[in-house]
Amino acid sequence: MEEIQERLLGNSKKGRLEKIGKSISFICIAIIVCVVASILYFVTSKGLSTFFVDDVSFWNFLTSSVWSPGNVGEDGQPLVGALPMITGSFLVTLLSAVLATPFAIGAAIFMTEISPSTGKRVLQPVVELLVGIPSVVYGFIGLTVIVPFVRSIFGGTGFGILSSTFVLFVMILPTVTSMAVDALNSVPRHYREASLAMGATRWQTIYKVVLRSAMPGLLTAVVFGMARAFGEALAVQMVIGNAALMPGSLVTPASTLTSILTMSMGNTVMGTLENNVLWSLALILMVMALFFNILTRWIGKKGAMK
Template structure:
């Protein structure tokens, strides 16, 4: 073969490196998919054993209020009602998101629209500091500060949904704030300039133009913060009271899916009803995390379709 033709047909060194890079990327993606699928399979196989091995009715598991897997009721059915934990998880998540959202959006507006230089100099380092604090520190502060204050103001033990709400509010505030800042910065500058050119004030521009244009991003930040709050375990466990009872008010001891899991998973025997019931709680937690991620993708896709 002609040497010139052979050199032209031969793959270059850059082409070989690109092919190796593609293969390496494909291997990493495949590994991630396999790991995620293995986690889902492991949790699902353990969690579903409560229903197909121990013969627990799914509806009873989701709606009954008694949680004591070691005992049986008058009909001989184990008391594995997960409703108190499900309600507790949703209550602290929703309340924490409701409290954190105004503060997060307000801080984001200050950092992007009102005083960007001062906001970045003051609020951004504070936000980054809050992200780096371990969850056990939040739980300890809640145990020594929040719980006594609630006990003094409202009576009772101080443990409950309200204490968990305040702790989770501080924990998810940096996440929602940073994502809200990114959403507000993504609004094109000419939107603001056009609004001001038409005679709108700065506050009218922020409210009617900037916030409405960044609404998908802000909703994504809120849902992401809710997903963070829903999966938090240690800090909530330290302040919520860990009573597997349906909460009747915000200051009565309650529990969440994560608090019951962290308390009981190390004290059960693998394969027993008690252990399988805890894995069923873990399966619910995993499915709810999947729902939150699907909501984030759905909101992001709708926001991307806007002109």
């Protein structure tokens, strides 16, 4: 009888603890949802106020190449063209991703297929080290090494899209490499064994079996790297030149959405046009972050369907 009572008391305590745990988890999830919703609402409302409060043309904002929020054009519209910053952000993102992808996939193949033990022992610490370096250090190295190198080789001031591409290439390389390694490791071992048993060489197995099977994961790695590059601020700001002009070439000073935001946000007054257009740039960044997130989910679903 006593044992039955002890069991009943124990079960009741476990039930109460389980209810408390569920309540705490629900409260934490609710707080996270509220914080995310508040951020989305705040950035969206501030970003859209440029068009609904200050009567700025949305089309001119996206297509005009003149950025001077304190001045007005001949048509009476403020000179708040975001096209130079949007172009600069996409250029440095795409170029850095194109440059980093072959190196990242090559390193991942070496670590998983060619020399797994040596590759992990040599490259894994390097990748982890690159992840842990702060952005300001990358920017300072770019300012003291990459900018003079670009200036001496390609001419110009050294500041521009090309210098930013080199800096972002190093910054996103560990992200793409780590995710590419996970994607290659997720390929079942019997795929490789079946290919080798049918007479394929190791390189044929890597190219025609492993890489094709891991393609959704590799594409996800590239998209994550692009998302990291698109949102990087400090390192890019130090080497791009921060000129709100359409990039004439890869070696002329330019700007990105993040560089203009970090430079100008502290010099504006909340509620003014100069401040609202910066929130509009932040809204573009948030929309692009959501786009990259949706794209990775779509790639994952396509890979799961296969």
